[in-house]
Amino acid sequence: MRYSLIFCSILIWLSCNSNNTHNSINLEALDWQEDSNSYASNFAIQRYTEHTRILVFKDKNRKDTLGKLYKGHFQNIPLDYVLLNGQKLACLSSVYAGFVDAINAAQQIGYVDETDFIYSKRLRSLIDSGKIKECGTESDLNFEVLAQQKPLVFTYEIDGQGNSVIERMKKLKIPFLICNDFRENHPLGRAEWLKVFGVICNQQHVAGQLFDEIVSHYESTLYFCQENIKTKPTVFSGAMFGGNWNVSGGNTFIAQFIKHAGGTYIFEDDNIDGNKLMTFENFYIRCKDADVWINPNHYHTLQEIKSEDNRYALFKAFKNKRVYNNNRLINQYGGNAYWEMGVVRPDIVLKDLLICMHPYFFENENPIFYKHLD
């Protein structure tokens, strides 16, 4: 008698557990309709009646999924989905804080990686009033506070030891999303991620409107450039790092920017999605006669560049003082507005690049994020 009682209770306990997994909704089976994206290829927003889900992919082939989010009234969703329920947000890069701030949802942010590097006034006042706290960068993340508060963590795909960070977040059941915006090929594709944040922060309308504005402004700037500007300066970007140059490939969005701003990117013909390394010498040979130099690492003045290595002065772009960097707006701690706002507003960046690359055309206008180095 006693044994059968024990046996029955074990059975019941087992079936309860299996009921739990059976009860989780099979979201894949729902008939999802996908919102079409204009430019982005690394995410998909799909809807089914009042449910919404966001899928993030490694690339446009959609073979690897980096994350899945669900918004709706189902509570029992599969473990590989993150449930969006209005939780606070944690941004491991100021880029994401920029996205959220742009759609007027700054107050939903609970944490940023380093408060020093935040530029926007609104975010800074939230930091000063203690509403936004620091959670550390990916190399020294404050797991304890994240595990307790369980905000939704926006992170990028961390190379190297980053996988252990992601594994640990999984173990501690911290909800996270790997944002793959920087692998978009088109600058507008990157900005389109506003829609992702729009869903998450319940600001879909604001996000949609803002994106439309950005697209139309970008396209009109592009059109203006194509119609009116005929000369195409040659452009290169970056600087040396340990004897070698990290060169962005021809398919990256920096190459796109240069092309759209009416320039010829020196490396536009090599069909690379990412970066490659070149020796200083080889880079010099290819770029020595280029007209314009943009994004020279972190330098602020030509003197700084020259004192780092006097071979930089051999470039024609340096000799003609056609060097521009995107660090015009920085706060006293080194925080650069470009990373927060420039990513969200590629239309402004495009206009900036136009002004830099064709100064005779825009004599009375000044770029916002970029400055002319002297």
Place this chain on the structure above:
Amino acid sequence: MIKTIVIFGLLTVLLFTFDVLFGNGTFLFNQTDSFLIFQQFRLPRALSALAAGGMLSVSGLLMQNVFKNPLAGPDVLGISQGAALMVALTLLAGVGFGGIILAACLGAFFYLLLLVWASKYIKSSITLLLIGVMGGFIISAIISTLQVISQAEALKSYVIWSMGSFSKVEAIYAWIIFAFAPFILFFSMYFSKAFDTLLLGNQKAQLLGINSQKVFFIAIIITAIATGVSTAFCGPIAFVGLAAPHLCKWFLKTYKHQWLIPVSFFVGASMALLADILSGGIIGGFVLPLNATLSILAAPVIIYVIVKKTL
């Protein structure tokens, strides 16, 4: 003996020429601006590789003698890290590039003094070696901490500096390094007899009239200058100081420093030049990190030494 010096001297000259002509994966005279390329890019690389490789190798030879340990070398004992720490502190304090060579030499020197002080109390050379290695780790940890708390710009400069490379050396600095090389070479050779006698051990050398302390100190100064100068401009260079002396002894089979010093200079120079050639884009257009290439070249030598010692 003379034959071996000549052979390695010629090898060095050969590799030097090859590095200058083909070091980038392209033939020098095919360029439109050959002289400029030669002067600004090819020559500095080859000069600094030759000089740094040679000096570090001689230092390694002397370190292995005075510490009585075949695994001693400027980088293994943490001396490069000592130089690195001083450079990090200098950069973070905002001092420009000019102060770096002095900082690197001072860093190497102070670190070595610390090692010498420790060696007074620790007789076992294995223990001393372990302490050196741990010292290297501790310093790396300190540097990492500094990186975390420092401002972004200074941090970037340090990270840039810390990747060892000959291609980042500008022309004027390459000549400076090259100027030190003969000085280190001839200064070491001047004390050849003393280093020979030191092979019998500090006690026996002392009984034969050699001031072991003084010779020890001289070896340290030579190492400090060599490591300081190389590390200041090229960043930390791995393994040459450890492996090249062993290769040299394998070829020469003598105890006499009047031969060991010049040959190990040329072996070290050749090794560094070879690594520079291989990492500069000649292999399939790929740019490889210098220290990784050096490790691959040096690893078989080091493994052989370890295996031979334990058999």
Place this chain on the structure above:
Amino acid sequence: MIKLKEIGVSLSKQVILEAINFSFADRGLYIIIGNNGSGKTTLLKTMCGIYKPTLGLVQYQNKDIHQLNHFERSTMISYTDNPFPLPAFINLTDYIQLGLDNQDDVEGVLDAIKIGHLRNKPVLEMSRGQQQKAMLAKLFYQDNPIWLMDEPTNYLDYPSILNFWEQIQKKAKEKLIICTIHNPEEAIKQDAQILILKNKSLHPLNNKVGLSEIIGHLTE
């Protein structure tokens, strides 16, 4: 000649030798016998200047040896204990001459120690006994007026031991030679002044002392 005046030596806070007083003559053979740990090595090392005595003085020709620099000491006193470390790639002839400005031919010395046939052999390839002889040959070659030798016959085969003492007896006519030995049977066969190192002090023994008496001292 060497005078030991009130020598006290402590190492690592342990007193090894206490109130040692003795005068060695300018020439002759002295053999110091003692058990393991009695301080034989410490005494010799103090006498050649490797250790500085905690108390007292070692005097050579009425000068404190620690007032001299080690180069001056190196022309007066030689000391041997073991041959290590031995450098690689060095043969016997070069080893013997290493660190010495002596221009003499090594053949005389090789003959005396009877290792002429090893003259070109790398010392690292020799047997332990041969390495011991190499060390002795080097001491002979250095030819200083005072020889301090710590257990010089260790590892030597019987004929070599006999030959060694024969050579030492010859040299003792012009030099001061002090050896430590732990085997009294060997000591007693030599024409030498024997001293016992016991209880941190040095006792000279009578010339006619017998073996059993010595053994008695050692086993007390």
